[in-house]
Amino acid sequence: DAKTTQPPSMDCAEGRAANLPCNHSTISGNEYVYWYRQIHSQGPQYIIHGLKNNETNEMASLIITEDRKSSTLILPHATLRDTAVYYCIVRVAGLWFQGAQKLVFGQGTRLTINP
């Protein structure tokens, strides 16, 4: 699985867009980019994923560069509740062992939203 690189920490003002970068320069053509977040030691929460195209859902947007070597998670209007550790994970598309997923968590980016 491709390795990801994220900044250890970031700050963002409440109400502004939070842009979290992720480098995955060794990503293969069949690997998805997933984002999860972990709020204050709770269980991780799925945010969004994508393969090539940009994706948007009710929580966030995911922008993947054309060469797929990096991506950015965008929280459009950050709130204090978005303070969390954000994990960028690259996962092989399709099924792993008998359908199980293999998620490899790095240390993530600790995002702090300031009032």
Place this chain on the structure above:
Amino acid sequence: NAGVTQTPKFRVLKTGQSMTLLCAQDMNHEYMYWYRQDPGMGLRLIHYSVGEGTTAKGEVPDGYNVSRLKKQNFLLGLESAAPSQTSVYFCASSLAGGQQFFGPGTRLTVL
């Protein structure tokens, strides 16, 4: 719909004691996973299950055993606890190829 629940929430053990952590999900998911998270680190996969009656080893399986006797439950056992097993344990479940849903975690301290 409770999602993924874990029992207990906290536990303190002495070295050599045994215990079982219970994970339950009500989403009819086939796949279930056990992770551990050490301070300041990401999660690491201990064991997982692709269906009732099946289990497989993840990255860090040593010192742990698991069982999946019912589809909705996934048990993680520590036969002889060691201080190195002090950690937060998370259970997750998913459909095939789908996002994983995580439980709230069990905080285990081994003295």
